[in-house]
Amino acid sequence: MSSSPSLIHRRRKDHRRGIAYSVLLVGNTGTGKTAFANNLLESAVFPHRYSLETPQLPGNPRVQIVKPTKVVSYNSKNGIPSHVAQFDASREHLEPGITITSTTMEISTNSEEAGSRASVSSDGSSSAATQQGVATDKILFNLVKTHGIGENLDNRMCFKEITAFLEQQFDQVLAEETKIQRNPRFEDTRVHVALYFIEPTGHGLRELDVEMMKRLSRYANVLPIVARADSFTREELANFKKNIMDDIERYNVPIYKFEVDPEEDDVETIEENQALALLQPFAVVASDTKNSDGEYVRSYLWGDAKIDDTEISDLGVLKNVLFGSHFQEFKDTMQNVLYENYRAERLSSVAEWDVDQQKAVSENKRDSGAPSLSNFASLITTGQFKSSTSLALRPQSETPPVAVDAKDSVMEDPASPTLRQISQSIRRGNEEIINNIKNSPRAEGPGSPDRSKLRNISETVPYVLKHERIIAKQQKLEELEAQSARELQKRIQELEKKAAELKLREKLLRQRHLDGSASSLRSRYSTDSNISQAAPQIKKEESRTDLASIVSGKA
Numbered sequence: 001m002s003s004s005p006s007l008i009h010r011r012r013k014d015h016r017r018g019i020a021y022s023v024l025l026v027g028n029t030g031t032g033k034t035a036f037a038n039n040l041l042e043s044a045v046f047p048h049r050y051s052l053e054t055p056q057l058p059g060n061p062r063v064q065i066v067k068p069t070k071v072v073s074y075n076s077k078n079g080i081p082s083h084v085a086q087f088d089a090s091r092e093h094l095e096p097g098i099t100i101t102s103t104t105m106e107i108s109t110n111s112e113e114a115g116s117r118a119s120v121s122s123d124g125s126s127s128a129a130t131q132q133g134v135a136t137d138k139i140l141f142n143l144v145k146t147h148g149i150g151e152n153l154d155n156r157m158c159f160k161e162i163t164a165f166l167e168q169q170f171d172q173v174l175a176e177e178t179k180i181q182r183n184p185r186f187e188d189t190r191v192h193v194a195l196y197f198i199e200p201t202g203h204g205l206r207e208l209d210v211e212m213m214k215r216l217s218r219y220a221n222v223l224p225i226v227a228r229a230d231s232f233t234r235e236e237l238a239n240f241k242k243n244i245m246d247d248i249e250r251y252n253v254p255i256y257k258f259e260v261d262p263e264e265d266d267v268e269t270i271e272e273n274q275a276l277a278l279l280q281p282f283a284v285v286a287s288d289t290k291n292s293d294g295e296y297v298r299s300y301l302w303g304d305a306k307i308d309d310t311e312i313s314d315l316g317v318l319k320n321v322l323f324g325s326h327f328q329e330f331k332d333t334m335q336n337v338l339y340e341n342y343r344a345e346r347l348s349s350v351a352e353w354d355v356d357q358q359k360a361v362s363e364n365k366r367d368s369g370a371p372s373l374s375n376f377a378s379l380i381t382t383g384q385f386k387s388s389t390s391l392a393l394r395p396q397s398e399t400p401p402v403a404v405d406a407k408d409s410v411m412e413d414p415a416s417p418t419l420r421q422i423s424q425s426i427r428r429g430n431e432e433i434i435n436n437i438k439n440s441p442r443a444e445g446p447g448s449p450d451r452s453k454l455r456n457i458s459e460t461v462p463y464v465l466k467h468e469r470i471i472a473k474q475q476k477l478e479e480l481e482a483q484s485a486r487e488l489q490k491r492i493q494e495l496e497k498k499a500a501e502l503k504l505r506e507k508l509l510r511q512r513h514l515d516g517s518a519s520s521l522r523s524r525y526s527t528d529s530n531i532s533q534a535a536p537q538i539k540k541e542e543s544r545t546d547l548a549s550i551v552s553g554k555a
């Protein structure tokens with residue numbers, strides 16, 4: 001396929017800015033994501049949560065930070081979006097829910113490295129750089145990291161925050177694509193690869209792992225990673241890897257598999273992919289310590305282990321897969337499979353709103369040529385458009401059901417007639433439009449109704465997406481407010497309980513004080529020595545009864 005001049009122009013610009021590539025590190029807290037990120041970049045870019053020192057840059061002159069770490073999730077305290085705040089690793093655990101951060105770096109590769117690192121793609125052809133006909137020397141690398149997974153009592157919030165973030169990156173590209181006038185400075189931040197760090201339990205996958213990987217795989221190529229692999233003996237590691245892969249098969253988790261196509265792939269690619277498939281899940285050992293030779297090592301009581309040693313860690317292989325052999329493959333799969341599916345679903349849903357609106361207008365015998373924006377506005381005001389109903393296909397699940405909160409279950413309730421109706425009519429409407437366009441060449445005329453429907457879609461999409469984001473933020477705020485109200489209520493109850501306890505104590509003390517005065521009175525005025533001896537035997541319970549009756553009874 002020949003490239004148009006404008007496409008070539010855009011590619012040249014991309015080349016100048018660097019090829020955008022995003023990797024997401026997800027996993028429970030403490031699984032070694034930060035150490036791994038620093039090892040991946042061979043540079044102390046990221047501070048650890050427990051370390052108060054900001055890392056001294058750079059260990060690696062080829063890595064330049066273009067945009068420092070910032071919070072990109074909508075995570076708020078007092079209703080102020082935290083993405084305006086700078087990220088502070090030592091305070092991350094104080095935030096509710098989880099935090100997602102993004103750091104953009106420019107990785108320079110000299111021509112030799114560009115040849116070896118980013119040249120061989122899965123189909124044996126040359127990759128990103130050479131396919132574009134220019135020598136690549138820059139990758140605009142966006143590293144996204146999650147913080148705080150597994151720290152909350154209820155981890156359901158994590159799923160929502162991560163998928164909302166990934167979805168938002170897709171939406172931004174979709175909105176940009178449908179604009180008549182595109183922004184030449186638009187930055188594509190869609191995630192190409194998600195590395196999911198599995199805790200080294202030695203057993204297999206947990207429900208959280210299965211659910212998280214399933215959700216991630218709708219938006220990115222997911223690679224499961226065995227974290228802190230030095231926790232195992234050789235045999236234990238082999239067993240753990242096997243258990244993980246068995247669970248992935250059993251629960252139908254659509255991770256990225258290094259599959260081969262004997263008809264398409266050359267022998268070398270087939271052998272490489274087969275070896276990588278056998279190695280999956282990659283087991284990594286990470287460290288922030290360097291030995292005197294400048295190599296990253298983990299120093300144990302019994303000696304040092306080099307983290308690049310392929311005998312003990314798959315880190316080197318993984319690096320090569322990410323930046324070398326599968327660089328282009330990951331980009332292509334995300335764009336051509338994951339994003340395209342998402343886009344088709346999204347546009348279908350928007351098309352349906354338009355179709356419904358036009359139907360409603362024609363039923364009311366009004367002009368059906370209303371502009372899309374007003375269609376959209378009326379959808380919102382009439383409540384026909386429910387932003388929270390994402391119609392993207394859910395992957396088939398055999399997972400044991402994970403409890404979802406009430407709002408979720410309402411949103412995703414298959415029995416919900418509105419959602420089902422919307423979904424069915426979207427498909428019908430969309431198929432109809434596509435069929436009409438395919439079957440009738442005349443329909444491609446500038447004035448045809450299908451053409452105008454498509455134009456309406458492209459005009460409507462950015463507004464729909466923007467509205468959805470506003471609604472999502474509003475929902476998030478409401479959730480946070482509800483959470484604060486619950487916490488406040490709990491605190492009030494605790495304080496009331498404490499106050500009651502204090503009151504009781506005060507009463508007891510006063511009683512005891514009165515009892516003390518009574519006994520001293522008795523000892524002072526009583527002539528009978530027995531009475532004064534009996535007085536200290538008054539029990540605590542008795543002290544609560546009427547002092548006068550005790551005194552009169554015993555006197």
Ligand SMILES: Nc1nc2c(ncn2[C@@H]2O[C@H](COP(=O)(O)OP(=O)(O)OP(=O)(O)O)[C@@H](O)[C@H]2O)c(=O)[nH]1
Pocket residue numbers: 028029030031032033034035036048049146147148227228229230231284285286287288
């Ligand atoms: N034994 C072992 N320890 C590791 C490994 N990688 C990291 N660690 C240690 O594990 C601890 C946590 O590592 P981090 O890299 O901060 O973990 P993280 O996943 O980024 O943690 P959060 O920032 O809380 O999400 C640190 O003490 C690391 O030195 C590893 O491969 N093996």
